[in-house]
Amino acid sequence: MSRTLISQAQIGRGRGRYLYWAIVVAVLLIFTLIFIGPLYWMVTGALKSGQEIAQTPPTLFPKDPQTRNYTDAWTNLNLAKLMFNTFYYAIGAVFFQLVFDTAAAYALSKLRPIFGNVVLGLMLATLMIPAMVLIVPQYVTAIDLPFVHVSLLDSPFAIWLPLVANAFNIFLLKRFFDSIPEDLIAAAMVDGASPLRTLWSIILPMSRPILGVVSIFAVTYVWKDFLWPKLVMPSPETRTLSVGIYAFSGGTPMNVVVAASVIAAIPTVVIFLIFQRNIMAGLTSGSLKG
Amino acid sequence: MATMTSVPETSRKPLSGAYGKATRTRRGRKMRDNLTGYAFLIGAIFCFALFSWFPMIRGIVMSFQHTKRGVTSWVGFDNYVRIVQDPSFWTAWKNTAYFTVLALVFGYVLPFVVAILLNELRHAKGYLRILVYLPVILPPASALFLFKYYAYDPSDAGLFNAILKFLHLPTSEWMQSPGMTMPAMVLASTWMNMGSAVLVYLAALQNIPGELYEAAELDGAGLLRRIWNVTIPQTRLILALLAMLQIVATMQVFIEPLILANGAGTQDSATTVAYLIYQHGFFQNDLNGAAALGVIMLLVLAAFSAVYVRLTTKQD
Numbered sequence A: 001m002s003r004t005l006i007s008q009a010q011i012g013r014g015r016g017r018y019l020y021w022a023i024v025v026a027v028l029l030i031f032t033l034i035f036i037g038p039l040y041w042m043v044t045g046a047l048k049s050g051q052e053i054a055q056t057p058p059t060l061f062p063k064d065p066q067t068r069n070y071t072d073a074w075t076n077l078n079l080a081k082l083m084f085n086t087f088y089y090a091i092g093a094v095f096f097q098l099v100f101d102t103a104a105a106y107a108l109s110k111l112r113p114i115f116g117n118v119v120l121g122l123m124l125a126t127l128m129i130p131a132m133v134l135i136v137p138q139y140v141t142a143i144d145l146p147f148v149h150v151s152l153l154d155s156p157f158a159i160w161l162p163l164v165a166n167a168f169n170i171f172l173l174k175r176f177f178d179s180i181p182e183d184l185i186a187a188a189m190v191d192g193a194s195p196l197r198t199l200w201s202i203i204l205p206m207s208r209p210i211l212g213v214v215s216i217f218a219v220t221y222v223w224k225d226f227l228w229p230k231l232v233m234p235s236p237e238t239r240t241l242s243v244g245i246y247a248f249s250g251g252t253p254m255n256v257v258v259a260a261s262v263i264a265a266i267p268t269v270v271i272f273l274i275f276q277r278n279i280m281a282g283l284t285s286g287s288l289k290g
Numbered sequence B: 001m002a003t004m005t006s007v008p009e010t011s012r013k014p015l016s017g018a019y020g021k022a023t024r025t026r027r028g029r030k031m032r033d034n035l036t037g038y039a040f041l042i043g044a045i046f047c048f049a050l051f052s053w054f055p056m057i058r059g060i061v062m063s064f065q066h067t068k069r070g071v072t073s074w075v076g077f078d079n080y081v082r083i084v085q086d087p088s089f090w091t092a093w094k095n096t097a098y099f100t101v102l103a104l105v106f107g108y109v110l111p112f113v114v115a116i117l118l119n120e121l122r123h124a125k126g127y128l129r130i131l132v133y134l135p136v137i138l139p140p141a142s143a144l145f146l147f148k149y150y151a152y153d154p155s156d157a158g159l160f161n162a163i164l165k166f167l168h169l170p171t172s173e174w175m176q177s178p179g180m181t182m183p184a185m186v187l188a189s190t191w192m193n194m195g196s197a198v199l200v201y202l203a204a205l206q207n208i209p210g211e212l213y214e215a216a217e218l219d220g221a222g223l224l225r226r227i228w229n230v231t232i233p234q235t236r237l238i239l240a241l242l243a244m245l246q247i248v249a250t251m252q253v254f255i256e257p258l259i260l261a262n263g264a265g266t267q268d269s270a271t272t273v274a275y276l277i278y279q280h281g282f283f284q285n286d287l288n289g290a291a292a293l294g295v296i297m298l299l300v301l302a303a304f305s306a307v308y309v310r311l312t313t314k315q316d
Helices: A008-012 A014-035 A039-043 A068-076 A077-111 A114-130 A131-143 A159-166 A168-177 A182-191 A195-205 A210-222 A227-232 A242-249 A255-287 B018-062 B078-085 B087-120 B124-139 B140-151 B161-168 B178-206 B212-220 B223-234 B236-250 B257-259 B273-282 B288-312
Strands: B063-067 B071-074
Touching: A008 A014, A014 A039, A014 A182, A014 B124, A014 B288, A039 A255, A039 B140, A068 A077, A068 A255, A077 A114, A077 A159, A077 A242, A077 A255, A077 B018, A114 A168, A114 B018, A131 A159, A131 A227, A131 B018, A131 B273, A131 B288, A159 A210, A159 A227, A159 B018, A159 B071, A168 A210, A182 A195, A195 A210, A195 B018, A210 A242, A210 A255, A227 A242, A242 A255, A242 B140, A255 B124, A255 B140, A255 B223, B018 B288, B063 B078, B063 B161, B063 B288, B078 B087, B078 B288, B087 B178, B087 B236, B087 B273, B124 B178, B140 B161, B140 B178, B140 B257, B178 B236, B178 B257, B212 B223, B223 B236, B236 B288, B257 B273, B273 B288
Parallel strands: none
Antiparallel strands: B063 B071
């Protein structure tokens, strides 16, 4: 491990060592409190009865834990359906992003057709446009597609297709493909492999890590997204978890809303804990070096 | 690839016989290669065109139009005038600016400090990273309901008020007091979002060569001096980039006011520009006005980015 701000020697002995361990313990305690504390409060709060939650001072442990809020949330808000919807949109988003974005990045990186750089530039330029600025014209487009005049409202394509227009994915994938040696592609072409075959048999197997990153980001993005699904999925049958909970929050006891929020958060937290290494690697691989 | 596509100068002229034929087939091949390339690109181009490029132009066009009973006409700057005269317009900009500045003061410095701290620890690194990133992974709606109902409960049963009371500090009405609305929203937003900045900074910190610290220490530089003269200059680019990204993101703050403050908040204390776009577009049936507000927001952010880039690159 390379040296950082404070040298190993300073931490290794004498007073420095005590100070270091004191800081480690303090950081562990404080960070656990700040980042897990609210989650604990959320999970246990939803186990409390309506009276207990309104009690002062609040109880640290639920006196009489009951799962009623959770079961109420599950049945009254139809969470199973909402969760299925969200999952369905997430899987579709992964599929469409993987197919169209990898194909595009492959073309831009290896096939390099005429004006490819112009296309890439136009794609990357969309990174500069704030999402909020596009929301109205995107919505107007989605409810009445140009030329064909079809509405995408309540159709999963309203979520899938805009997500393909993700310049960050194209950038990540293209940069990864750029690092694959040209000789490999040339060898495959000499052997008579078509571009599609080259992509499928040579590029994709080598790109598993980056494809994993793109997929995980697509899933978490769909799970977290709020405004766009709220606009294009107006009917109760097609809502996502976040939108559905928000729609019900007005007329539902707050403990039930929080219980539903806990249930909605579980899948993303599980996905994160399983893939945390890939997620963290992906996060920093996209960033610039300082 | 490169050798295949560059045709020698002499062969550009059409020649008779076998040589000319070769040129023609080579040209045909190049054409076919281009077509293949675009066949791979077509799906992405279609989606970008439909949901990014076209809406960008359409937003600008819409902002100069008015649609009434299916009839669209050009109205010049009418939408802009109407939007600016909306009493909430200036309040929304004021609130958005306030949120952005507060988020910059807390949400920008804090992740850097946390990253420096975590980078110095030799133990429990993985655990602490997961902790910091955990809120980022939560659906914002879930996290915000937690804050709204449990943390910002204005009675003494709320989590924050209970803590304040325990410490014998004055309690707060949180979202129900206009003065606390923005700080409370910034607090929730920082908790939810700081994890990704921390991880980006951590990666940048690990790229600083250890010799620099070594040399600084030999020169007698203390801890703060080393941070000021080594850590910050070495991470300057990423610091500048994230400042910009954060400001652009916080200027678009939307879900925090929507969920925590039911949109406008007490005495309009939570109305943001993004929320106003949503209001006009989807509640007041004024899509053209919302488009105009979107264009204003785009111009403000673009102007800000231009000034920012100018300032940060001038120093080099």
